[in-house]
Amino acid sequence: MSTNHTSGAGSAVHAKKAEIFCKDEARVDWHSKALWMLREKRDRAASSIPEWEQLRELGSQLKLHTLTHLDQYLEEFEKNCLANGIQVHWAKDGIEHNQIVHKILADKQVKKLVKSKSMLTEECHLNPYLESHGIEVIDTDLGERIIQLAEQPPSHIVVPAIHMKKEEVGELFHDKLGTKAGAADPLYLTRAARAHLREKFLSADAAMTGVNMAIADKGTVVVCTNEGNADMGANLPKLQLHSMGIDKIVPDLDSAAVILRTLARNATGQPVTTYSSFYRGPQTDGEMHIIIVDNGRTDMLQDKILAESLKCIRCGGCLNTCPVYRRSGGYSYNYTIPGPIGIAVGAQNDDTNSIPWACTLCGSCSYVCPTKVPLDKIIHHHRRLKAKAGKLPYGKRSYMPLVGNFMASETMLNCSMSVARTALRILPGAMLKPFSGAWGKYRELPIAPKSSFETWFNKNRGQ
Amino acid sequence: MKIALFIPCLVNQMMPHVGIATVELLEKLGHQVILPKGQTCCGQPMTNSGCFDEAKKTTLKLLNAFKGVECDAIVCPAASCLVAAKENFHEFDTSPEAQAVIDKLYELTEFLHDVAPIKAFNKPFNHKISLQLSCHGIRMLDLATPSEQMGPRTNKVEAVLKAIPSIEIVYPGRYDECCGFGGTFAVDEGAVSAKMGKDKAQAHAETGAKYAVGFDPSCLLHLDGMMRRQKLPIETLHIAQVINAAL
Ligand code: SF4
Numbered sequence: 001m002s003t004n005h006t007s008g009a010g011s012a013v014h015a016k017k018a019e020i021f022c023k024d025e026a027r028v029d030w031h032s033k034a035l036w037m038l039r040e041k042r043d044r045a046a047s048s049i050p051e052w053e054q055l056r057e058l059g060s061q062l063k064l065h066t067l068t069h070l071d072q073y074l075e076e077f078e079k080n081c082l083a084n085g086i087q088v089h090w091a092k093d094g095i096e097h098n099q100i101v102h103k104i105l106a107d108k109q110v111k112k113l114v115k116s117k118s119m120l121t122e123e124c125h126l127n128p129y130l131e132s133h134g135i136e137v138i139d140t141d142l143g144e145r146i147i148q149l150a151e152q153p154p155s156h157i158v159v160p161a162i163h164m165k166k167e168e169v170g171e172l173f174h175d176k177l178g179t180k181a182g183a184a185d186p187l188y189l190t191r192a193a194r195a196h197l198r199e200k201f202l203s204a205d206a207a208m209t210g211v212n213m214a215i216a217d218k219g220t221v222v223v224c225t226n227e228g229n230a231d232m233g234a235n236l237p238k239l240q241l242h243s244m245g246i247d248k249i250v251p252d253l254d255s256a257a258v259i260l261r262t263l264a265r266n267a268t269g270q271p272v273t274t275y276s277s278f279y280r281g282p283q284t285d286g287e288m289h290i291i292i293v294d295n296g297r298t299d300m301l302q303d304k305i306l307a308e309s310l311k312c313i314r315c316g317g318c319l320n321t322c323p324v325y326r327r328s329g330g331y332s333y334n335y336t337i338p339g340p341i342g343i344a345v346g347a348q349n350d351d352t353n354s355i356p357w358a359c360t361l362c363g364s365c366s367y368v369c370p371t372k373v374p375l376d377k378i379i380h381h382h383r384r385l386k387a388k389a390g391k392l393p394y395g396k397r398s399y400m401p402l403v404g405n406f407m408a409s410e411t412m413l414n415c416s417m418s419v420a421r422t423a424l425r426i427l428p429g430a431m432l433k434p435f436s437g438a439w440g441k442y443r444e445l446p447i448a449p450k451s452s453f454e455t456w457f458n459k460n461r462g463q
Numbered sequence: 464m465k466i467a468l469f470i471p472c473l474v475n476q477m478m479p480h481v482g483i484a485t486v487e488l489l490e491k492l493g494h495q496v497i498l499p500k501g502q503t504c505c506g507q508p509m510t511n512s513g514c515f516d517e518a519k520k521t522t523l524k525l526l527n528a529f530k531g532v533e534c535d536a537i538v539c540p541a542a543s544c545l546v547a548a549k550e551n552f553h554e555f556d557t558s559p560e561a562q563a564v565i566d567k568l569y570e571l572t573e574f575l576h577d578v579a580p581i582k583a584f585n586k587p588f589n590h591k592i593s594l595q596l597s598c599h600g601i602r603m604l605d606l607a608t609p610s611e612q613m614g615p616r617t618n619k620v621e622a623v624l625k626a627i628p629s630i631e632i633v634y635p636g637r638y639d640e641c642c643g644f645g646g647t648f649a650v651d652e653g654a655v656s657a658k659m660g661k662d663k664a665q666a667h668a669e670t671g672a673k674y675a676v677g678f679d680p681s682c683l684l685h686l687d688g689m690m691r692r693q694k695l696p697i698e699t700l701h702i703a704q705v706i707n708a709a710l
Binding site: 032361384396445456 | 644
């Protein structure tokens, strides 16, 4: 499987990568099923709460409200953090974020950093940056650690190693951690990872986590994990860092509670994550830093439709339900965040100009989303923006204007469709298949009728 | 009622039997049916691709075919095209005349459920059918509550069909997952589209139904191609054909 997910000239378009992924049909079925199980768990958890749809509406409203008063809440947050003894830093982009983190670590001569899952640090490419400066970074979330050992990026935002089978993890651990050859028992492998990580936790000089929510009126950040690794990290060394996007802010504890009720349910079907920790100040003699990152988010806010993608709470629900993601895998999207939300927030950076079209616009994601991010509308909007900017994918660039003229002309449409129907009826399918592209490659061609409906109507209901 | 038919290009050119069944069933129900001239395409293949400039001429041509036509309703036997027509008309023409056309637009199931319900069916339909709940119909037209949504559930498609004597209605696994057609998606993303179509066709076949029945001709065309390629013992039927057979 390809691990190259970076955008840039030369990276294959989504359809091409998806086609490669689809070659191993048994794996596609397994991948699709594993993710659909999460969707089913989510359905069961959501249906257990009578007010589920109200919670979604509340979640949506409160995120919209916060986004429209972002400056005010961020200022309030900073003020309260400072009062709590937290140091606050602002980064306009990924590079600045990485420099700030490095400076904090370098000042304390940190050699080893334990990190708990954060898509933002992935977005900023923090790990390679720190490693190039001689700092060892250990991802402590089990799934993250697996892909880190495999030197791969995450393929899902909540279950980052979902593309790997347990046998493959066993092989990897045998290689890197010295577990028994051929071992694939999840319990055995988890125990081995735990022992390995414990040693890292104890020897780390600093800890870093992502942020699920930042509570403005308390100057507090909320971190949700299932393994307790964030807490283990943050509580052992004296130096703790938290990276957050400006979109993570919520006004108060009540609003955080609304989101906590939907986040885990929509992600994995759990009532709540095992650990939902609130950090509101450094430990005694310790230091706590929060880095607040923009990295293109303010630009997104300028476009009313794109702005709604910042309501996202990164539950991963839209990936699990997406019929395209389940069958094309996370690495086909040319962006750190795959699936519907990945298209919504990443399409501007997609040099292949292909990911907005990696979607059937079925709308399932928009209905699954706990904060009602209108994903299908946003994706559709991205297509329009790309078209406007003259960045249609190659095929479309050449055929769309023709289709436009063709469809607007009855004579042209009628004549050529009549030719096509005749061809479909009299030529053997095998002869037509090579000419009918992707359709005929996978499907039988339509059985063509003798004449059009209009001809029938005029003849039988003669106007 | 006097009904103007909106027959999308796909039905006109490739699936005339869907149009014919629609005319016949509406007439059996006592409606007068007319076919305004000059309809080609709603512009969906273009607008769905982001190409709004290319869609304008086509969309306005279709809209003009209905402007000023005297009728009580404009009925279309294709959910996805209907949704696109509504949205595109609105996008390119904000005049009161355009709005008057938009206000009269109904998808066939929607019309038979909300506007002019069928009082009684005359004939039985002695088959098991597997319902194809296509995305745009359920998620953009509220023909049925999508599986992602919690709370009270509605299903207009089933409500219309279940009054047919001796019909048996079942659903495929993952019943409202997209079939993968997605307009130009079927061509641009051939491999994923095909895998989705194959899974959907198999899920319908696994119900043991004789027919997969739906309200969206494009999905049915896609599924039909898949079913025949996979040699599955099931065929597609449009909802209009089932209703027409039972009247
Ligand atoms: S867009 Fe919605 S469903 Fe998708 S990850 Fe974000 S919050 Fe979850």
